[in-house]
Amino acid sequence: xxxxxxxxxxxxxxxxxxxxxxxxxxxxxxxxxxxxxxxxxxxxxxxxxxxxxxxxxxxxxxxxxxxxxxxxxxxxxxxxxxxxxxxxxxxxxxxxxxxxxxxxxxxxxxxxxxxxxxxxxxxxxxxxx
Amino acid sequence: xxxxxxxxxxxxxxxxxxxxxxxxxxxxxxxxxxxxxxxxxxxxxxxxxxxxxxxxxxxxxxxxxxxxxxxxxxxxxxxxxxxxxxxxxxxxxxxxxxxxxxxxxxxxxxxxxxxxxxxxxxxxxxxxxxxxxxxxxxxxxxxxxxxxxxxxxxxxxxxxxxxxxxxxxxxxxxxxxxxxxxxxxxxxxxxxxxxxxxxxxxxxxxxxxxxxxxxxxxxxxxxxxxxxxxxxxxxxxxxxxxxxxxxxxxxxxxxxxxxxxxxxxxxxxxxxxxxxxxxxxxxxxxxxxxxxxxxxxxxxxxxxxxxxxxxxxxxxxxxxxxxxxxxxxxxxxxxxxxxxxxxxxxxxxxxxxxxxxxxxxxxxxxxxxxxxxxxxxxxxxxxxxxxxxxxxxxxxxxxxxxxxxxxxxxxxxxxxxxxxxxxxxxxxxxxxxxxxxxxxxxxxxxx
Numbered sequence: 001x002x003x004x005x006x007x008x009x010x011x012x013x014x015x016x017x018x019x020x021x022x023x024x025x026x027x028x029x030x031x032x033x034x035x036x037x038x039x040x041x042x043x044x045x046x047x048x049x050x051x052x053x054x055x056x057x058x059x060x061x062x063x064x065x066x067x068x069x070x071x072x073x074x075x076x077x078x079x080x081x082x083x084x085x086x087x088x089x090x091x092x093x094x095x096x097x098x099x100x101x102x103x104x105x106x107x108x109x110x111x112x113x114x115x116x117x118x119x120x121x122x123x124x125x126x127x128x129x
Numbered sequence: 130x131x132x133x134x135x136x137x138x139x140x141x142x143x144x145x146x147x148x149x150x151x152x153x154x155x156x157x158x159x160x161x162x163x164x165x166x167x168x169x170x171x172x173x174x175x176x177x178x179x180x181x182x183x184x185x186x187x188x189x190x191x192x193x194x195x196x197x198x199x200x201x202x203x204x205x206x207x208x209x210x211x212x213x214x215x216x217x218x219x220x221x222x223x224x225x226x227x228x229x230x231x232x233x234x235x236x237x238x239x240x241x242x243x244x245x246x247x248x249x250x251x252x253x254x255x256x257x258x259x260x261x262x263x264x265x266x267x268x269x270x271x272x273x274x275x276x277x278x279x280x281x282x283x284x285x286x287x288x289x290x291x292x293x294x295x296x297x298x299x300x301x302x303x304x305x306x307x308x309x310x311x312x313x314x315x316x317x318x319x320x321x322x323x324x325x326x327x328x329x330x331x332x333x334x335x336x337x338x339x340x341x342x343x344x345x346x347x348x349x350x351x352x353x354x355x356x357x358x359x360x361x362x363x364x365x366x367x368x369x370x371x372x373x374x375x376x377x378x379x380x381x382x383x384x385x386x387x388x389x390x391x392x393x394x395x396x397x398x399x400x401x402x403x404x405x406x407x408x409x410x411x412x413x414x415x416x417x418x419x420x421x422x423x424x425x426x427x428x429x430x431x432x433x434x435x436x437x438x439x440x441x442x443x444x445x446x447x448x449x450x451x452x453x454x455x456x457x458x459x460x461x462x463x464x465x466x467x468x469x470x471x472x473x474x475x476x477x478x479x480x481x482x483x484x485x486x487x488x489x490x491x492x493x494x495x496x497x498x499x500x501x502x503x504x505x506x507x508x509x510x511x512x513x514x515x516x517x518x519x520x521x522x523x524x525x526x527x528x529x530x531x532x533x534x535x536x537x538x539x540x541x542x543x544x545x546x547x548x549x550x551x552x553x554x555x556x557x558x559x560x561x562x563x564x565x566x567x568x569x570x571x572x573x574x575x576x
Binding site for chain 2: 040042045048055058060064065067
């Protein structure tokens with residue numbers, strides 16, 4: 001299972017990465033595997049305020065619909081239109097082309113409070129689902 | 130499963146548990162005038178006597194079979210070809226419960242799929258669902274969809290949208306932060322200038338009805354364009370029978386088109402049931418409420434039907450579902466499907482033309498009476514508003530007509546108190562020239 005060491009992680013299986021002034025967000029390899037084939041991604045509008053640990057987007061797979069939670073508070077700065085057109089990108093390249101949205105954080109401290117790759121790996125071992 | 134009645138003892142036990150002394154006490158908060166009157170059946174009657182008693186009471190009702198009705202106002206008396214009843218009454222169709230189990234429900238699913246296809250063709254829209262409760266709940270669901278899709282808080286609705294639909298929409302949104310603003314009318318149609326002034330970046334959608342509640346034809350294309358220019362959705366509530374002649378909602382760019390579909394093969398019955406039609410553009414497909422039947426292929430490549438896009442629905446998406454409606458008016462939708470397949474596009478055109486002609490003849494004849502004048506100078510389909518001279522009461526005219534076996538126009542003051550003299554008249558294809566001529570004779574005697 002791929003868990004890139006440079007990313008931060010949430011308990012709800014999102015990853016977050018600092019990119020200049022933005023925090024880029026996607027879902028982990030474990031999450032996309034559990035979801036199975038993603039068929040639809042509903043992303044927020046740019047500019048929309050989001051709160052840490054509250055739903056910001058929805059992913060539908062052949063199994064069900066899932067909320068995607070914002071790893072940090074702030075405002076949506078960009079969204080990935082490519083996954084709206086090709087939802088399978090979330091399965092094929094969840095840490096790259098399958099990213100979902102970027103947030104301009106209100107409080108950068110929130111990012112450092114997220115899990116490291118090591119901690120996330122431990123969580124997966126402790127509760128694999 | 131057998132239906133087992135509660136015993137008196139069980140009833141007492143239930144009443145004791147919830148802490149009331151009697152059933153009457155339990156319903157004491159319901160105003161007395163709304164209670165059903167108890168049927169007075171004397172003790173010791175034989176079965177035949179009780180049946181005779183029931184038949185005697187039932188014969189006090191007057192049905193559309195006995196009366197000539199010029200009543201419309203949202204519920205229209207149309208011909209139902211005998212084939213509709215003959216096919217729809219087949220046992221296979223009489224359990225139209227949600228066909229989750231595709232392998233056991235191919236017939237029902239195909240019927241829904243065909244229904245959706247026909248409704249799309251009729252409305253010239255891209256997607257239709259499997260139906261909703263009635264036209265009013267379709268309007269309300271369209272309002273909710275517009276608010277969600279645009280993430281804007283304000284809705285504009287014409288005051289010429291059927292008041293029942295406006296009331297249901299208000300009820301749906303009573304717990305939401307949304308604001309519904311009514312747009313006034315000028316000479317019987319929505320005031321487009323007022324509409325344009327009310328539009329803004331916070332408007333989720335504009336809701337209009339064609340023909341509107343006064344029977345007048347609205348400038349739908351103009352309103353649709355204005356709504357879109359402000360970034361809102363345009364929602365059209367239409368009368369399916371009129372689409373044989375009027376432009377379909379798809380032609381003027383409606384994002385959501387809804388209708389009361391009972392006029393397609395189902396009778397006007399006291400209070401219902403109705404058939405809610407609900408259609409949208411492809412762009413809104415994931416936000417549609419209710420069931421959708423889709424066509425696919427099985428493992429062997431054979432065509433098959435199944436419910437689709439269920440992740441919108443509450444059994445999967447829980448509180449984030451697009452709507453809490455899962456059900457549909459399956460049997461009425463089936464009747465509409467049979468009706469539409471019998472008539473076809475040409476039949477719908479002829480049906481609409483008949484309605485248009487009858488109503489215009491009625492309009493022309495009513496104008497011959499000195500105390501009746503048209504309320505508006507607008508084109509209309511099969512319904513129109515007239516006003517009676519002061520001193521002539523709409524209700525009194527209707528009482529006199531009822532004695533002559535006719536149902537007169539709908540008193541609009543019930544919905545628009547500022548129009549005490551207005552009466553809404555309708556003539557469908559069920560009305561003959563002879564009946565209209567007889568009506569005019571009867572009205573001459575009223576004065």
